[in-house]
Amino acid sequence: MTQQMQNDRLLKSRLKIRHLRLITALDEYKNLHRAAESMCIPQPAASKLLAEIESIFGQTLFIRHARGLTPNLQGEVMVRNAHVALRTLLLANEEMSALSQGHAGIVTVGTVVAPMVELLAEAIERVKAQHPKLKISIDLDVSDVLAHKLLDGKLDFSLARLPYGQDPAPFLYHELWGEGIHFLCSDTHPLTKKRNLVLSDLSAWPWVLQPPGSPLRTALEREFSAAGVVLNENVVNSTSALAALIMVDRSTYITALEWRVARLLSGLGRFRVLTTNRKISLEPFGLLQLAGRTLSPGAAMLYDTILELAQATGLPHRTLEAGSISN
Numbered sequence: 596m597t598q599q600m601q602n603d604r605l606l607k608s609r610l611k612i613r614h615l616r617l618i619t620a621l622d623e624y625k626n627l628h629r630a631a632e633s634m635c636i637p638q639p640a641a642s643k644l645l646a647e648i649e650s651i652f653g654q655t656l657f658i659r660h661a662r663g664l665t666p667n668l669q670g671e672v673m674v675r676n677a678h679v680a681l682r683t684l685l686l687a688n689e690e691m692s693a694l695s696q697g698h699a700g701i702v703t704v705g706t707v708v709a710p711m712v713e714l715l716a717e718a719i720e721r722v723k724a725q726h727p728k729l730k731i732s733i734d735l736d737v738s739d740v741l742a743h744k745l746l747d748g749k750l751d752f753s754l755a756r757l758p759y760g761q762d763p764a765p766f767l768y769h770e771l772w773g774e775g776i777h778f779l780c781s782d783t784h785p786l787t788k789k790r791n792l793v794l795s796d797l798s799a800w801p802w803v804l805q806p807p808g809s810p811l812r813t814a815l816e817r818e819f820s821a822a823g824v825v826l827n828e829n830v831v832n833s834t835s836a837l838a839a840l841i842m843v844d845r846s847t848y849i850t851a852l853e854w855r856v857a858r859l860l861s862g863l864g865r866f867r868v869l870t871t872n873r874k875i876s877l878e879p880f881g882l883l884q885l886a887g888r889t890l891s892p893g894a895a896m897l898y899d900t901i902l903e904l905a906q907a908t909g910l911p912h913r914t915l916e917a918g919s920i921s922n
Contacts, residue, residue, distance in 0.1 A: 610651055612684070617644045618656075618677040626663035648673075675746055679885075682748030700893035705734040705741035705753030708836050709774050709853035709880065715754055718900040729893045737809065737834060742766075745885055751894035752884040754901070756810060769882040771905050776814060776875040777857040779840075780849045782867045792871045794824045801829040803839040803848045810877055815851050818875045840866070853877065 613634070620630035631641035649656055656670035666674050706715055711733070719731055734741070734750060739758035744750045746765060757768055778797060780786060786796065798819070805812045819826050831848070833839050839850040844865055852860070861868045882901060884890065890898055 610648070612681070614644055614648050614651075615677040615681050617641060618648065618673055619681060621645075621657065621664055622666065622674040622678075624663075625665060679746070679748035700891055701730045701732070702891070702893045702897050703732045703734060703750050704894070704897065705736060705744055705750040705755060707738055707741070707755050707880070708735065709855050711735065711754070712853075712855040712859050714771075714901060714904055718897055718904055721904075722897050722900050726893070726896065729896075731893075731897065737805075742883065745883060751890055752882055752898055754880060755883055756878055756880055757883060765885055767884050767886045769902065770879050771881050773879040774853040774855065774877045776811060776851050776877060777854050778849055778869040778871070779843060779852055779857050779860060779866050780847070780869055781844055782865055784847055784849070784867065784869075786849075786869055787867045792869055794819055794822045794871055794873055797849060797869065797871070798824050798827055800827060801831075801846070801848045802827060803831040803833055803842045803850050805851075806832040806834060809834075811851060811853070814875055814877055818873055822873060 616634055617630060620633045621627070624630045624633065627641055627645070628638050631638045634641065636644075645657070652669070652673070654669055656666060656673050657664040658667050658670075704715070715733070723729060723731070734744065734753075736744070738753075738755040739761065741750065741753040741755045742758055742761050745753060754771075757763060757766060780800075786792065786800070789796065804815065807813075807816075816826065831842065833842075836852065836856065839848075839852075840860065842848045843850050849869070857868050860866045882898060884898070
């Protein structure tokens with residue numbers, strides 16, 4: 596059967612929202628009885644729905660075992676797209692409701708900390724000046740979590756990196772810029788009185804850093820290792836920049852932040868950037884969206900404004916089609 600014939604068969608099938616709801620419920624509970632309960636239907640009805648779904652697609656989607664059900668490879672594809680389809684319908688309802696109330700629509704954008712400091716904030720300010728009733732929500736998280744939220748249909752797009760190991764095929768990526776890492780301490784820290792700092796000067800002090808495996812932590816550890824310097828074992832791991840800043844403000848802890856964040860915070864008068872003889876850089880950030888999914892008018896306005904600002908400020912950017920993103 597050709598791909599076109601398969602697509603026609605799916606469009607002519609009786610796939611319903613309740614089928615998608617069962618798929619997502621099975622993904623959550625991994626148990627047919629509990630999935631049926633969550634939908635307020637009897638288990639035999641849920642079994643019939645699952646049989647209908649597998650008949651529509653012409654293949655088994657879930658592996659049955661004593662503990663319940665788990666999706667096979669085809670089932671994982673169906674689970675992911677069922678989440679996206681349901682989320683898209685909910686967003687369509689929210690957007691139509693917003694338009695009926697005189698708003699310009701709804702945008703949910705994900706971001707890691709660094710781009711949020713200047714580029715996203717300026718883009719939002721510019722868009723809201725023209726469309727004050729546009730509802731914009733910001734989801735602040737790490738890149739790998741944001742990528743999964745995109746796949747689940749919870750975000751319109753994100754300012755982030757494509758995480759290592761993530762399949763690039765579902766995404767469209769506009770690379771924007773790279774960031775340098777800078778060290779931040781309190782303005783009363785003893786190191787602020789020392790000149791010509793090297794990494795060994797910093798190594799003896801306690802740290803609060805992003806968890807092991809994060810891009811920033813990996814780049815930092817790689818640079819310390821290349822310099823032959825052992826990082827202090829007294830390290831607090833935190834994904835929260837706010838928690839890190841509180842610890843830095845109250846003690847002799849040092850943290851590492853992207854340059855835009857460090858520059859902004861050092862201007863507040865409570866923190867100081869420590870400059871060393873080593874330049875540490877992170878992988879570039881970019882705009883990440885699902886390939887083949889059209890952005891809503893509000894999301895497209897914000898997306899295009901970010902690209903315009905990046906170009907106006909001289910930030911290099913390039914577009915990589917789905918599947919061509921290098922790790």
